[in-house]
Amino acid sequence: MNTPNNKRRKQSQEKIEKVFIELLQTKELNEISVTDICKLSHLNRSTFYANYLDVYDLADKVKEKLEEEVKSLYADETTKKYNSNDYLKLFYHIKENQLFYKTYFKLGFDNKHSIFKYDTNLAQKYFDDKFIEYHIEFFKNGLNSIIKLWLKNGCKESPEEIDSIIRSEYAHRK
Secondary structure, eight states: OOOOTOOOHHHHHHHHHHHHHHHHHHOOGGGGHHHHHHHTTOOOOOHHHHHOOOHHHHHHHHHHHHHHHOOOTTHHHHHHHOOOOOOHHHHHHHHTHHHHHHHHHHHTTHHHHHHHHHHHHHHHHHHHOOOOHHHHHHHHHHHHHHHHHHHHSSSSOOHHHHHHHHHHHHTTTT
């Protein structure tokens, strides 16, 4: 029986996702076929289609998985409704899951969705509640660009160094 949480199904999904992420490192999304994925994962097409509608659905599921992982990093803050502005745990997660984040950015999901939450309360304080929308865009794109560069360079700098770079941009605020 192919129930949603059975072990075999989860193993198949993990194999498919792993192969998909590996293929994305050398190909564009539109160049990847279900046949490629099935051949490399040693699974049947029926197994693929039992889990995903197509390659684009698979890409969405990979995105959702990453977003859920990032949300779980800040679950306590979400539950208690506060923002610690602690990016260090995010940077550690990125360093430990580089291929996953490279895939997220390569698929362009950072342009459509944001896994990062902007502290609008802090922005209102720093910027007198003016032009918050612009500050959000500036911060989000700056943070994404730093992370992309860090990933491109193999995450050579420590998470603490990347955190320091981000914090230095806001160090002189009142």
